[in-house]
Amino acid sequence: MVSETRLTDPPAKAVLDALEGAFRALAEAEVARIRHTQISLTRAAKRTASEPEGVVQWAAIGAGAQVLLAWWTAISGQRHVRIVARAIPRDQDYLQNESKLGTRPAVWHVFPERVYRRRVGKTNDLIAVCACGAVGTEKALGWAGPCCGPCADFADDHGEQARAPALFGANEPCYAVSASACGSRVLTQSARALTVRDATGVPLFALPYERERLALPGPSPALSPCGRYLAHSDPAAGRFRVFDLSTQPAAESRQFAEVSAFAFHPTGALYLVTGGGLLVCEQPLARPVGTKFALAVSGGPIAFSTNGARVALRTEGYVHLFEMDGTPLARVPLPASQVFGQRPPPGAVPHVALSADGSQVAVALAYAVAVHHVVTGERRFYDGKLDGSATGAAFDASGKWLFVSRYDGSLVAHPTDTFAPERTVVLRWSLGPLRATAAFGDSLVTACDEGAKVWPVAQLLRGV
Numbered sequence: 001m002v003s004e005t006r007l008t009d010p011p012a013k014a015v016l017d018a019l020e021g022a023f024r025a026l027a028e029a030e031v032a033r034i035r036h037t038q039i040s041l042t043r044a045a046k047r048t049a050s051e052p053e054g055v056v057q058w059a060a061i062g063a064g065a066q067v068l069l070a071w072w073t074a075i076s077g078q079r080h081v082r083i084v085a086r087a088i089p090r091d092q093d094y095l096q097n098e099s100k101l102g103t104r105p106a107v108w109h110v111f112p113e114r115v116y117r118r119r120v121g122k123t124n125d126l127i128a129v130c131a132c133g134a135v136g137t138e139k140a141l142g143w144a145g146p147c148c149g150p151c152a153d154f155a156d157d158h159g160e161q162a163r164a165p166a167l168f169g170a171n172e173p174c175y176a177v178s179a180s181a182c183g184s185r186v187l188t189q190s191a192r193a194l195t196v197r198d199a200t201g202v203p204l205f206a207l208p209y210e211r212e213r214l215a216l217p218g219p220s221p222a223l224s225p226c227g228r229y230l231a232h233s234d235p236a237a238g239r240f241r242v243f244d245l246s247t248q249p250a251a252e253s254r255q256f257a258e259v260s261a262f263a264f265h266p267t268g269a270l271y272l273v274t275g276g277g278l279l280v281c282e283q284p285l286a287r288p289v290g291t292k293f294a295l296a297v298s299g300g301p302i303a304f305s306t307n308g309a310r311v312a313l314r315t316e317g318y319v320h321l322f323e324m325d326g327t328p329l330a331r332v333p334l335p336a337s338q339v340f341g342q343r344p345p346p347g348a349v350p351h352v353a354l355s356a357d358g359s360q361v362a363v364a365l366a367y368a369v370a371v372h373h374v375v376t377g378e379r380r381f382y383d384g385k386l387d388g389s390a391t392g393a394a395f396d397a398s399g400k401w402l403f404v405s406r407y408d409g410s411l412v413a414h415p416t417d418t419f420a421p422e423r424t425v426v427l428r429w430s431l432g433p434l435r436a437t438a439a440f441g442d443s444l445v446t447a448c449d450e451g452a453k454v455w456p457v458a459q460l461l462r463g464v
């Protein structure tokens, strides 16, 4: 983002000044030039004073840059205006797509962080979730901009309260995301760096890459349950590294070669999949203490149930399920996509999730998702024609919902009792893709072009 201006109840002249400032900022940043006329700016600025809400875009021809003016009037009568100037890389063309922009009402363009779309069956709602936990349509909440009406009244009387962010914003796309199980820390991976932030968004640790990496092969980085350790596979450097974030600067505790997958067990132990098997390491210093089960081939990903009793590990075309004492349970095949033939697109990575009690396993790959009983291997659900390629899977703590994030920007919540399509919930936020998903306390967090987005799923599914 090159510039962002927020105004409350501004006269048209103030909006015009801010618009001119946005175009100046773009010119100074030397991103693409946007052709515009002074009369178009004046006309738009006047509209903000005479119409309750609206969205106006000035865009460069093709990819390049955009100035976006959006305004919206709250129930209290207060008018909120937001003016954004940004450079648009070619793969974020969707930001300029007029028909896509039109699917978002003005309130979303003004306060996007906490406004979501929710579709259940044929019902399509716009849902706002305040940081206080209040959830509902903007009218029901008396939405007052960044928060609900009661919170705005409280802020008027007592001053603003510190609120956990709903978006850990970044100036570059995020490709992978992880969070500590306790919800205290979030890890994001971009083409240039790994960044760990606390739950209020304050950066705690950054690991810049020596070279920009647009393709990010290999397993995603992970945070330990308490957020103290960061495990990261760096295929470019040919090594797997573990950092202890409790010291300043963070201590690099160990390096390994040939790690094809890794995950933190809920107890905090780090498990590595190497050529020979599943290696258990204890903290601190990621000290290997034994091999859990020998494996004929290496694989990944690896996933644990939240109760710590079971583990799922993919090798070749199957997901193998075990008790933690090594007793084998079922083996389930990767689900086949029925889009573009039966084969997954090249580079598609399987996503594996176990329910908290370890009774169900979900496997998502390309345009397919399947859920199986862990003990019997019996398939409970299968869909091979997803609208977008799957980029992540996670169960909620109760096991009642399975979430599948997709590259088309949807976060789909499947009810695990019946998997009935009419009760399946499709949540959306931005216009761009969701590239990865992780559990974040009671919420989920996804890797997006804007940064790491928090989805308060318990609130978003309330009443469904």
Ligand SMILES: [Zn+2]
Binding pocket: 130, 131, 132, 133, 134, 147, 148, 149, 150, 151
């Ligand atoms: Zn509130």
